[in-house]
Amino acid sequence: MSQTQTVDIDLDKGRGRFVQAFRRRPSILALVLLTLALMAVFGPMLAPQGTGSVDLGQAFQAPSADYFFGTDSSGRDIFSRILSGARSSLVAPLIVTVIAALLGTLIAVVSAWNGGWIDSVFGRAVDILFSFPGLLLAILACAIFGTGLTAAVIALSIAYIPYIARIVRSASIREMTSPYLEALRLQGFSGFLICRRHLLPNVASVIGAQAAITFGYAMVDLAAINFLGLGQDATSPNWGVMVASGQSAILRGRPEEALFAGLAIVIAVVAVNLLGSRLERDASLEIE
Amino acid sequence: MSEKLVEVKNLRKTFEGRGGDDSHLAVNDVSFTISEGESVALVGESGSGKTTTARCLVGLETPDSGLIEVCGEQRVVRRPNAATRRRWALQTQMVFQDPYGSLDPRQTIDQGLAQLIRFHHGELSSEQRRARIAELLDLVQLSERQGGSRPRALSGGQRQRAAIARALAASPRILVMDEAVAALDVSVQAQILNVLAGIQAETRVSFLFLTHDLAVVRQIADSVLVMKGGEVVERGSTNSVLTNPETEYARLLIESVPTSGWNPENVSKKRKDSVQ
Amino acid sequence: MTAPLIQYEDVSITLSTAEGRGTVVRDLDFQIEAGESVALVGESGSGKTITARSMIRLLPESARVQGQIKFEGKDVLQMGRKELRDLRGPRIGMIFQDPKAAINPVRTVGDFLTERLRTQGVGRKEAEGRATALLDRVGVDRAEKRLRQYPFEFSGGLLQRVMIASVLLADPEVILADEPTTALDVTTQAEVMALLDEIRKERDLTLLMITHDLELAAAVCGRTLVMYAGTIVEDSDADLIDVGGLHPYTNALLESRPRLDQKQDELVSIPGRAVSGLDAPAGCPFAPRCAFRIDQCEAERPPLRLLDGTRVACIRAEEIRGGSAK
Numbered sequence A: 001m002s003q004t005q006t007v008d009i010d011l012d013k014g015r016g017r018f019v020q021a022f023r024r025r026p027s028i029l030a031l032v033l034l035t036l037a038l039m040a041v042f043g044p045m046l047a048p049q050g051t052g053s054v055d056l057g058q059a060f061q062a063p064s065a066d067y068f069f070g071t072d073s074s075g076r077d078i079f080s081r082i083l084s085g086a087r088s089s090l091v092a093p094l095i096v097t098v099i100a101a102l103l104g105t106l107i108a109v110v111s112a113w114n115g116g117w118i119d120s121v122f123g124r125a126v127d128i129l130f131s132f133p134g135l136l137l138a139i140l141a142c143a144i145f146g147t148g149l150t151a152a153v154i155a156l157s158i159a160y161i162p163y164i165a166r167i168v169r170s171a172s173i174r175e176m177t178s179p180y181l182e183a184l185r186l187q188g189f190s191g192f193l194i195c196r197r198h199l200l201p202n203v204a205s206v207i208g209a210q211a212a213i214t215f216g217y218a219m220v221d222l223a224a225i226n227f228l229g230l231g232q233d234a235t236s237p238n239w240g241v242m243v244a245s246g247q248s249a250i251l252r253g254r255p256e257e258a259l260f261a262g263l264a265i266v267i268a269v270v271a272v273n274l275l276g277s278r279l280e281r282d283a284s285l286e287i288e
Numbered sequence B: 001m002s003e004k005l006v007e008v009k010n011l012r013k014t015f016e017g018r019g020g021d022d023s024h025l026a027v028n029d030v031s032f033t034i035s036e037g038e039s040v041a042l043v044g045e046s047g048s049g050k051t052t053t054a055r056c057l058v059g060l061e062t063p064d065s066g067l068i069e070v071c072g073e074q075r076v077v078r079r080p081n082a083a084t085r086r087r088w089a090l091q092t093q094m095v096f097q098d099p100y101g102s103l104d105p106r107q108t109i110d111q112g113l114a115q116l117i118r119f120h121h122g123e124l125s126s127e128q129r130r131a132r133i134a135e136l137l138d139l140v141q142l143s144e145r146q147g148g149s150r151p152r153a154l155s156g157g158q159r160q161r162a163a164i165a166r167a168l169a170a171s172p173r174i175l176v177m178d179e180a181v182a183a184l185d186v187s188v189q190a191q192i193l194n195v196l197a198g199i200q201a202e203t204r205v206s207f208l209f210l211t212h213d214l215a216v217v218r219q220i221a222d223s224v225l226v227m228k229g230g231e232v233v234e235r236g237s238t239n240s241v242l243t244n245p246e247t248e249y250a251r252l253l254i255e256s257v258p259t260s261g262w263n264p265e266n267v268s269k270k271r272k273d274s275v276q
Numbered sequence C: 001m002t003a004p005l006i007q008y009e010d011v012s013i014t015l016s017t018a019e020g021r022g023t024v025v026r027d028l029d030f031q032i033e034a035g036e037s038v039a040l041v042g043e044s045g046s047g048k049t050i051t052a053r054s055m056i057r058l059l060p061e062s063a064r065v066q067g068q069i070k071f072e073g074k075d076v077l078q079m080g081r082k083e084l085r086d087l088r089g090p091r092i093g094m095i096f097q098d099p100k101a102a103i104n105p106v107r108t109v110g111d112f113l114t115e116r117l118r119t120q121g122v123g124r125k126e127a128e129g130r131a132t133a134l135l136d137r138v139g140v141d142r143a144e145k146r147l148r149q150y151p152f153e154f155s156g157g158l159l160q161r162v163m164i165a166s167v168l169l170a171d172p173e174v175i176l177a178d179e180p181t182t183a184l185d186v187t188t189q190a191e192v193m194a195l196l197d198e199i200r201k202e203r204d205l206t207l208l209m210i211t212h213d214l215e216l217a218a219a220v221c222g223r224t225l226v227m228y229a230g231t232i233v234e235d236s237d238a239d240l241i242d243v244g245g246l247h248p249y250t251n252a253l254l255e256s257r258p259r260l261d262q263k264q265d266e267l268v269s270i271p272g273r274a275v276s277g278l279d280a281p282a283g284c285p286f287a288p289r290c291a292f293r294i295d296q297c298e299a300e301r302p303p304l305r306l307l308d309g310t311r312v313a314c315i316r317a318e319e320i321r322g323g324s325a326k
Helices: A002-009 A028-046 A078-114 A118-131 A132-146 A149-174 A179-187 A191-227 A237-247 A247-251 A256-287 B050-058 B082-089 B109-118 B126-139 B156-168 B185-202 B214-220 B238-243 B248-255 B262-275 C050-056 C079-087 C110-117 C124-137 C143-147 C157-171 C184-203 C215-218 C247-257 C295-299 C318-320
Strands: B006-014 B023-034 B041-042 B065-069 B090-093 B172-178 B205-213 B224-229 B231-238 C007-016 C019-031 C038-042 C062-073 C090-094 C172-180 C206-211 C223-228 C231-236 C305-307 C311-312
Touching: A028 A078, A078 A118, A078 A149, A078 A191, A078 A237, A078 A256, A078 C231, A118 A149, A132 A149, A132 A191, A149 A179, A149 A191, A179 A191, A179 B082, A179 B090, A191 A237, A191 A256, A237 A247, A237 A256, A247 A256, A256 B262, B006 B050, B023 B050, B023 B205, B023 B231, B041 B050, B041 B214, B050 B065, B050 B090, B050 B172, B050 B205, B050 C157, B065 C295, B082 B090, B082 B109, B090 B156, B090 C305, B109 B126, B109 B156, B126 B156, B126 B185, B156 B185, B156 C215, B185 B205, B185 B214, B185 C247, B205 B214, B214 B238, B224 B248, B224 C110, B231 B238, B231 B248, B248 B262, B248 C184, B262 C184, C007 C050, C019 C050, C019 C231, C038 C050, C038 C215, C050 C206, C090 C157, C110 C124, C110 C143, C110 C157, C124 C157, C157 C184, C172 C184, C184 C206, C184 C215, C206 C215, C215 C223, C215 C247, C223 C247, C231 C247, C305 C318
Parallel strands: B041 B205, B041 B224, B090 B172, B172 B205, C038 C206, C038 C223, C090 C172, C172 C206
Antiparallel strands: B006 B023, B006 B065, B224 B231, C007 C019, C007 C062, C223 C231, C231 C311, C305 C311
C-alpha cells in the first residue's frame, strides 16, 4: 500500500523511477548461461577428445592433465563427453520448450481474445492436458513408440502446454483490461493483427519467464528418460545417459562421470530457473 | 444549417446478470442527435447509462433495440466485423478516461500515429504521412520530442493529448470523450479543454462529452442530456439546463458542485428525498 | 494558550529513488489546533499525501524524516511500536480514498468493523452492537443485516460510510481523510461530506482532509494548506473561492477551473507542468511557471511568512495583492 503511494508522487516520470534494486548488472548468471550456449554450439569441436575414443586401457582414470575429469568405463574422456554432450542435452529440452510455448501461447491468446465458447472449449482441453504428468506420459510414449528421444520430446511438449497456456491466458486477460486494445479494435484492426502486434509483445515477458522455467523442467524430465535408458543409446554423450552409466563406476571409487554429468544438469537447470524467475519479476514490475 | 450527423432513437441495452437472473437495464429508451460542429454533453453519475450509450454509439456494445444512424449509415448490427468497424472509425472515435491504459506502452506516439494513418489513409505517401503526424501533434500541442517518446515518459495530460491525436488521425466527424479529463489535475484539465476547443474551431469536429462535472459542461458543451438510471431525465441547451433546471435531479447535480457558501447538508437532505 | 494538537516542525522527507535519495517534501512547518478542520490541497507530486500519512508514520520503507512531528507534544517519529499502535486508530483515524481497495473483499463488513475491537478483547455481541449503532449513525440502513454482507454488495458511497464507521469505532480525536470523495459520484460526495461535517461537530473532532479539489476544500474546511512541489505555499483560513489566495499558484489553480455559472473564452491554464518535490528547482519551486516571477524568485526559496493573517511563501505577495505587480 505504501509502495503504490510513492509511485503516485511521480507517476509522471514513469514507473521505473523507484525501482532500484532490480536492475542488477548481468553477473554470474549471464556468464553461466553464455557458457552453456557456447557448449551447445561449439562443444563437439572444442572437446579435446571428441566424443571420446574408446580406449579400454585407459578406463577409470582419475582426473589428470590429459583427462580433466578422468575417464569412464570405456576409457573415454569425461570432460570431452560433457562438452560434446551439451548439444543433445540442451537441444532436446529447447525443442520441448519451443513447441510448448508456441502452442501454449496460441491457445492462450485465442482463448483470451475471443472468450465465450472458444475459451470454454480450450479451457476444457487444457484441463485434460493438465491431468497428464509429463514424465509418465513420456515414459508411456516411449513404451508405445519405442525408445529414442522423439517420442519423449513430443509427449513432454504436449504435457507442458497447459502450464504455459494458463499463465499466458491470465496475463493476456489482464492486458486486455487496458483500454488501448479496445481502442485498437474500435479502429477496425482485425483481432489477429491486434493480438500479434500489440497484445503479444506486451505479454512477451511473461511468456519468456514461463519458457525459461519450462526448459528447466524439460531438462530434468529428459535427463530422467535418458537415465532410465529410454532415451538415447548408452554410448551417446548425453548427460542423463552419463549419469546412468556412471553408476557402476561409483562403486569403483570413480564417481566423476556421474558426478560431473549430474552437476552439469543441475547447473543448467538452476541457471535457467534463475533466468526464469528474474524474467518473471521483471514482467510483474512492468504491470505496475 | 448544420448537417445532422448522429441520430439515436429509442436505444435500449440490457446486461445479463450472473447466472441468468438479475439482468440490468442499462439504457432505456434513449434518443438524441448530434449535428456537425456541435458539442453535446451526456451528464450522469455511475449507473446512469451514459457510458453504455456512448459505447453503443461507437460500436463497442450492441444494443438490444433502437436506432443508431451515423452519417447516414445504420449501426445496429449484430456482430460488426473488423471491416465495418474500420468504416465506422472514420466517422466516430473515442477517447477513454484512463490516460495510463489508453496507449500501447511499447509504441512511441509517432509510431502509433503512423500506424493509424497508414491504416485509414493508405493512399498517402510517407512524406504526406509525416506531415500529417506533425499536424496532429501540433493540433494537440505536443512537441516533436514528445511525439518520439513512449507513453512511459509522458505525463497524464500529455498521454491524453496523445490519445486525442490518435482519435483524430482518422479524421472522424464525431469525437466521443468518455470522462476524458476526469483523471487529470485541474491545471492540466484546463489545458486539455482549451486544446479541444481549438480543435473544434479548426476542424468542425463534433463532441459527445461524457462527464459528471457540470462546470466542464458549461465550458465545453452546447447542449446537455442528463441521464439517470438509464434514462434521459432532462435535456436542453447548456444555458437553459444549468441556469434553469427543470427536474429535481438536475437541480441536485447543480447543487452538488462545491462553491462558496456550499452547504452539503442541504444537498444531502435533498438527495435522500429524491432517492426512491 | 494551549499547545497545538498537531505540530510539524521543519519536517523534510526523503525517499530512495533510482537516482539516489530525493527529497519529496521539505521544510514543512505548520500546526493544527484541536477542533480545526484543515484541508491539504495540491496536485500530483505536491506531496500532500505523504505529508498527511507522515502524521501516523504510514510511510514507505525507504522514507527518512527530518524534523519533528508532534502529536500532543510527543514526537510521532520517536514513538515505539506500542505507542504508534495506540496512536493509529484510537487517537488518529484514517479514511482512505478508495473504499473498495481498502476493505478486504473476502470478509464480511461486520468482520471488518469489529476486528479491532475483538483483538482488544471486546466480546462478539458487544462489538457487533457497537458496529450496528455506528452504521446506523452514518446512515447505513438495515444495519444489522448489512453486517452480514460483503463489500461487493455495497455501492461506493455506502462503502465509504462503512469506512467512516470503522474509523469512528475506535473513537479517535483526529480524522485524516485521504481524498475521501474522489472515487465517489458528485451527489454522493455531498452526502459524505455532510456526514463528515456532522460527525466532526458532534464529537468535536479535528479533521485533516487531503484533496486536489480546491473548491471542495475551501467550501468545507475552515483552513486550507496549499502545497506545491513538496512545500507549503499558502496557509490560509480565508474563503478562497470568494476572496482568492495570496500565492500566485493558489490563484492560478482557482482560475484554471471552469465555472459553473459562465463559459470562459479560454480557460486560464498554467504554462508548463507540475513538478514533484524531487524535481523542484532551487529557489521558489513555482517560479518557472509563475506569471509574476522575477530574478530574485529563483535565487532562493521564499520562506512562509505571515501577511494579513495568511501565511504565504512568495516574496511578491504584497505587490500582487495590491495589483501593482507584473
